[in-house]
Each structure stands twice: as C-alpha cells, then as structure tokens.
Amino acid sequence: MTEYFIYSFIYLAAAVIAVPIAKRLGLGSVLGYLIAGVIIGPIIGLVGDETTSIQHYAEFGVVMMLFLVGLELEPKMLWKMRHRLMGLGGLQIVLTTVSVAFIATLFVEEWSVALAIGLIFSLSSTAIVLQTFNEKSLTKTDGGQNAFSVLLFQDIAVIPMLALIPLLALPELIELSQATFTDTAEKHAELSLVAGIPGWAYTLVVIASIAIVVIGGHYLSRPLFKFVADSGLREIFTATALMLVIGVAALMSLVGLSPALGTFLAGVVLANSEFRHELESNIEPFKGLLLGVFFITVGAGINFTLLSEEFALIIGLTLAVMLLKMVVLLLLSFLFNVRGSDRWLFSLSLAQAGEFGFVLLSFSGQQNVLPEPIIQPLSLVVALSMFFTPALFILFDKVILPHYQKNSNQREEDNIDQLGSVIIAGAGRFGQITNRLLVSNKIPTVVLDHESSMIDILRSINIKSYYGDATRPDLLHTAGIEQASLLIIAIDDKIRSVELIKYVKHAYPQIKILARAYDRGHYYASKYAGADYVVIETYYSAVELGAQALIDLGFSLKKANQVRQTFQQSEAKSGEALYEVWRQKGDFDQNYRALFIQLEEELNHAMEASQTEESPDSHTSDHSKREGN
Incomplete structure (x- = not known):
C-alpha cells in the first residue's frame, strides 16, 4: 500500500x-x-x-x-x-x-x-x-x-x-x-x-x-x-x-x-x-x-x-x-x-x-x-x-x-468612392451597431477596417465598408478626414487606438473624436490622449442588466430607474476624481486604490440615501412598461 x-x-x-x-x-x-x-x-x-x-x-x-x-x-x-x-x-x-x-x-x-x-x-x-x-x-x-x-x-x-x-x-x-x-x-x-x-x-x-x-x-x-x-x-x-x-x-x-x-x-x-x-x-x-x-x-x-x-x-x-x-x-x-x-x-x-x-x-x-x-x-x-x-x-x-x-493584411486597400460626415474606424460588433444607427438616420459614414474577412462579410450583407488601416494618415486623408465632423474609434488594438487619437487631435484639432474603451485603463488613456467622449463598451449594458435584475427582484420600474440614475451620477462624479489621480502617475498606484475604496463607500451611502419608504417587495414589475421603456 x-x-x-x-x-x-x-x-x-x-x-x-x-x-x-x-x-x-x-x-x-x-x-x-x-x-x-x-x-x-x-x-x-x-x-x-x-x-x-x-x-x-x-x-x-x-x-x-x-x-x-x-x-x-x-x-x-x-x-x-x-x-x-x-x-x-x-x-x-x-x-x-x-x-x-x-x-x-x-x-x-x-x-x-x-x-x-x-x-x-x-x-x-x-x-x-x-x-x-x-x-x-x-x-x-x-x-x-x-x-x-x-x-x-x-x-x-x-x-x-x-x-x-x-x-x-x-x-x-x-x-x-x-x-x-x-x-x-x-x-x-x-x-x-x-x-x-x-x-x-x-x-x-x-x-x-x-x-x-x-x-x-x-x-x-x-x-x-x-x-x-x-x-x-x-x-x-x-x-x-x-x-x-x-x-x-x-x-x-x-x-x-x-x-x-x-x-x-x-x-x-x-x-x-x-x-x-x-x-x-x-x-x-x-x-x-x-x-x-x-x-x-x-x-x-x-x-x-x-x-x-x-x-x-x-x-x-x-x-x-x-x-x-x-x-x-x-x-x-x-x-x-x-x-x-x-x-x-x-x-x-x-x-x-x-x-x-x-x-x-x-x-x-x-x-x-x-x-x-x-x-x-x-x-x-x-x-x-x-x-x-x-x-x-x-x-x-x-x-x-x-x-x-500577415498575408491577409497585404491586400490592397480599397478605393473609397464616397465620403461621409462620420468616419468609423473598426467594423467589429461595436462599430457595426454604431454604423447601423447612423445610416438608418440618413447620416453618411465611411467604415474602415484592416481585417479583410470582416469587410467581405459586411459587404455580403450590403453594409458599405472599406478595407484599410485607419491608423495610416494617407488613408484617413483619402477617407475625407478634413471634411468629416466626427471620428468614431472602435478598433480592437488598445495601443493603436490611443495613438490614432493623439495623431488626429494633433493634425485635425477640429474633428470631434468618440472612442470605445475596453476597460478603465484604456478609458483613461483615451481621455488623456484627447478623445472628446469615451465609453467603456460594457458599462451601459452592465448597468442596464443590473437595473433589470432589480426589477426582477421586486423593485418597481420607477424605483429601478431612480437607483440606476443615482448610480450613474455617482460613477460620473467619482470617475473624474479617479481620473485625476491616475493622470498624475499614469497607473493604478496605491493612492488610486485607496481613493477607489473611499469612493465605493460614498457610492453605498448615496444609494442608501436614494432609498424611499417604498418597499421593493410591495411592487412588481410591469412588463408592458418595461417594454415601452
């Protein structure tokens, strides 16, 4: 044995x-x-x-x-x-x-x-x-x-x-x-x-x-x-x-x-x-x-x-x-x-x-x-x-x-035969949804992506898009960056997206840049590089899901919306403070972590203060109202 x-x-x-x-x-x-x-x-x-x-x-x-x-x-x-x-x-x-x-x-x-x-x-x-x-x-x-x-x-x-x-x-x-x-x-x-x-x-x-x-x-x-x-x-x-x-x-x-x-x-x-x-x-x-x-x-x-x-x-x-x-x-x-x-x-x-x-x-x-x-x-x-x-x-x-x-990226860049007031860099899941929303409201766009397979897929379903690397200055010029009003950045590479923000803000300061970030660090780096508006891709979907969870747990629709609004206001306020601390060091140091813990406590207090005498168990969700909302 x-x-x-x-x-x-x-x-x-x-x-x-x-x-x-x-x-x-x-x-x-x-x-x-x-x-x-x-x-x-x-x-x-x-x-x-x-x-x-x-x-x-x-x-x-x-x-x-x-x-x-x-x-x-x-x-x-x-x-x-x-x-x-x-x-x-x-x-x-x-x-x-x-x-x-x-x-x-x-x-x-x-x-x-x-x-x-x-x-x-x-x-x-x-x-x-x-x-x-x-x-x-x-x-x-x-x-x-x-x-x-x-x-x-x-x-x-x-x-x-x-x-x-x-x-x-x-x-x-x-x-x-x-x-x-x-x-x-x-x-x-x-x-x-x-x-x-x-x-x-x-x-x-x-x-x-x-x-x-x-x-x-x-x-x-x-x-x-x-x-x-x-x-x-x-x-x-x-x-x-x-x-x-x-x-x-x-x-x-x-x-x-x-x-x-x-x-x-x-x-x-x-x-x-x-x-x-x-x-x-x-x-x-x-x-x-x-x-x-x-x-x-x-x-x-x-x-x-x-x-x-x-x-x-x-x-x-x-x-x-x-x-x-x-x-x-x-x-x-x-x-x-x-x-x-x-x-x-x-x-x-x-x-x-x-x-x-x-x-x-x-x-x-x-x-x-x-x-x-x-x-x-x-x-x-x-x-x-x-x-x-x-x-x-x-x-x-x-x-x-x-x-x-490497060979897939050696395909010759497409000739851009039409210009738009919005240039979208990145034709992935995020860029596609943004593009569909704009095009459905008659806003002309120019969609760029360096993945040839993605471009071919989009064209097969009649979505106008062009193959090319949006971080290249000559392609941006061909896409009409001088006449565009907005540049929406939704490319996967964090480093390249930040570099693109820096370049466009330096060369075309009149262009307003909206950027997608993967996480908080990417969010801060994009904001620091000069992006006018940055959103973490999972933030709003997570908040929406959390609010739905509250409704399913017995909160009324009004109550859940109130809690969501309080949460977003607290996040916006604390986000500025956290960004300033991050900007000083460019990293998530000990001071950042201490402030984050402090702001989390303040968030809990703000959520408690938003509570009313209304009991979540006394209300049930109204499905038709939720659908309308």
Whole structure:
C-alpha cells in the first residue's frame, strides 16, 4: 500500500511542477505532462516497471474524454457531419494505412504484418489534439472541425480494426503462443462473454450490447438521475456518473468492443438529457486528471536504452510516419477545400500516432500478428510522435498563423468612392451597431477596417465598408478626414487606438473624436490622449442588466430607474476624481486604490440615501412598461 502512495505522490508532484511551467512558457499542458514523465522516468528513475500498469488505468481518461465528446453531440449533428465524417475520415484511414503498409513491405516480409502496422499508424491522438484545441480555442475553426471529424471516425474505426487484426495472425507465432501462454489465454478468456462462441452468436451479442446502451441510456437514465438528484447528495450523483461510464466501458470490454466507442455512444444518447451539464461537471475533473497521468506514463515509458541503441532508426521512423501522415492530410485538405492556415492546422494536428496505437500494438501481440522485436520499437515511434506533437502546434502558432495573418493584411486597400460626415474606424460588433444607427438616420459614414474577412462579410450583407488601416494618415486623408465632423474609434488594438487619437487631435484639432474603451485603463488613456467622449463598451449594458435584475427582484420600474440614475451620477462624479489621480502617475498606484475604496463607500451611502419608504417587495414589475421603456 505504501508504494502506491509514493508513486501517486511522484506522479502528481511531477504534474504540479512541470505543467504550470510549460503553460507559462507557452508550451501547453500536454507537453508539460510528457516532459514530467520523461524526467521522473528515464532521467531520474523515480518510476519504472509499474508505468505500463498505471498507463492501463490512465487510459480510462481517454474513455471519459470520448464520453464527454459524445455529450456535446446530438444525433442530428452527427448526421450533418456525415460527409466529413465518412468522406474525410474514411479516406484518411484508407490512404494512410495503404501508404504506411506499402512502405512497411520494404522492411518486413509478411504482408499481414505490414497491414497491421499501417492500421496502427493510421490513427491519431484524440487526447492530445482535443486537449490542445480546447486550450488554444481552436475547436471552432474550420481546421479544428475537420480534424475533429477525422478523429471521430478514427475512434469508430478501432472496432473493425480489432475485428480484422486476429485474421492477420502468423502461423509460427500462433504455435509459439499455444506452447508458452496457454494458461494466460485461459485467464483472459474468463473475462470475456464472447470467447469461443460462433460468429453468428457474437454478432447477436454485439447488437444486444449496443441496444442496451442506446435503449437503457434513453429510457432508464432519466429516472435514475432524477432519483439520485432528489437525494440532494452531490457525491452520489458523481458516483452515478462514474458508475455509468465504468459500466458501459466494462460491458464493451466483455463483448470485445472498444470501451471508448461504447462510452462515446452513451454520451451521444445522453446529449439531449437535462442532466447533461451535471454529468459534464462531475466527469470533467476525473477525465482531466487521468488524461494527465496518461500523458505522464507516455513520457515515463520511453525506453531510452532502446532509443539510444537504435536512435537513427527510431527517430527516422517517427519523422517519416509524421511526414507521411501530414502529406496525406494536406492532399485531403485540397480535396475537401480546407483553406489557408486551417489547412496546416488540420495537417499538423493529426500527424502523430495515437493512444489507440498502444492498444492495437498490445492487441496485435496478443493475437500473434506482430512479434515482440517489432512491437517495442513501434511503441517508441508512437510515443515519440505524441511527444513531438506539441512542437507542431507551437510551429503553427509562431510561424504559420502569423504568416497567413500577415498575408491577409497585404491586400490592397480599397478605393473609397464616397465620403461621409462620420468616419468609423473598426467594423467589429461595436462599430457595426454604431454604423447601423447612423445610416438608418440618413447620416453618411465611411467604415474602415484592416481585417479583410470582416469587410467581405459586411459587404455580403450590403453594409458599405472599406478595407484599410485607419491608423495610416494617407488613408484617413483619402477617407475625407478634413471634411468629416466626427471620428468614431472602435478598433480592437488598445495601443493603436490611443495613438490614432493623439495623431488626429494633433493634425485635425477640429474633428470631434468618440472612442470605445475596453476597460478603465484604456478609458483613461483615451481621455488623456484627447478623445472628446469615451465609453467603456460594457458599462451601459452592465448597468442596464443590473437595473433589470432589480426589477426582477421586486423593485418597481420607477424605483429601478431612480437607483440606476443615482448610480450613474455617482460613477460620473467619482470617475473624474479617479481620473485625476491616475493622470498624475499614469497607473493604478496605491493612492488610486485607496481613493477607489473611499469612493465605493460614498457610492453605498448615496444609494442608501436614494432609498424611499417604498418597499421593493410591495411592487412588481410591469412588463408592458418595461417594454415601452
């Protein structure tokens, strides 16, 4: 028992130290876990032979992850994805398998061994890719969506692969296995419901198991979760969620199917359940921790002795597999019209082998398809390809994405063919609303934005706008800054917006400048630069929402408006005092913080003074009046 405590402490301590450091360095959490595993395993030697056993348990994190992925999907969504799922995912599996198998025939004699190797390396790492997509907010991109479709098809394809691999068994390995491992095979057979049964019976068992998951999840889960939720014990709901995932995984394992696919199917069935979010919140911590431990075991399991002995071969195979997969994915990106930086995101993110590669390697050994001398170096290739994957994401972030962003800004600026009394710099959500309000009142505007994609979107919905950098003096001249009455600044870059205010106030002092600020610091900087009117973009919407909250809590419409007015008056008064203190230092120093606390106390007193004898509970909100207001 003591050694398990010690190993648990080592793994968790390695994660606690390495992952935050990796995140701060911009390397991502996955690379942090992998590095932690390498340090505590091959380098320091704190962990050793138990790594493989721990990895089997940690792989359950992949199972949980696919359950959560299933919860985010609905059958209708899967149907909409069918073309990318079957077309893109299916072609990726076939082309990669054939390519790898063809190359493998140059090194091995048996075609069945080459085919097994091709199947193993056709898979990518769902755990690493989805984890990194979530961290870097790449899930909703076109490249991320296509990569997700491929990963989803790969996970589904594991089932037919598991069914095919036993058919590739080598006769000489079968004889050796029967002579040496008879007892072990009998022990494994005891844990299977389908061992020794005919093919037609196995098919019926598989259909029955899937039916249990689908029908049970649809009809039995809601009464069960409602019964547990009514107890009011959160830990019992957590236990129920874990019981569900573990039970489905166990059932799939007993009938020879992929536990990950079974839990994914269960997640899809429960995607419309009202308990979905509660399930996610209960499973997520376990998933994250187990995935982290799994990545650590991958790093700790790298056999540096074998790597040093066969360094050139293993590194060469790893890079060759990743390059081959990337070429296949690039070809498919052209075929399926994945463009720009999304093409490279799609190709680089899936270039590695995956965690299911370990499963298939182990299964291939058990089924006498691959001999042990081949399994060991291939396991290293799988592990190293996963280890190198975060570097590919860094390459995408630091080199490829900036290149495409730079090229997107190299589009020639539009010819401004009409002038207006108002120039709006920035065509984002803020600038668009301002422009619509002015144009609907017959006020001519000139809208400028340096994001070409945004300009194209606006033009597609008949909103007149021009591509160009509003901070450039020559473009402002072309836009008619000399004849304009107002300049409205709504660009995203805080520094560039302040510099624009300074320039226009110096070169065209007659122009009145209205500016949008992101926060209080940006507000002060814009005001100090000379803007005539500055508004923090969230201020009025937050005040409006707060007033509505008071009404919904029982305040009358009149009372809520009175409180809102008092709040805004106090904010305006204190804002001037806070600005003067900020202006003296140009920063939020200790004097600023002390004054802010003092003014907050004065605000509380002002709000109390505005209270009348009218009780908020004695009035209810009048919906029609609110609509009129």
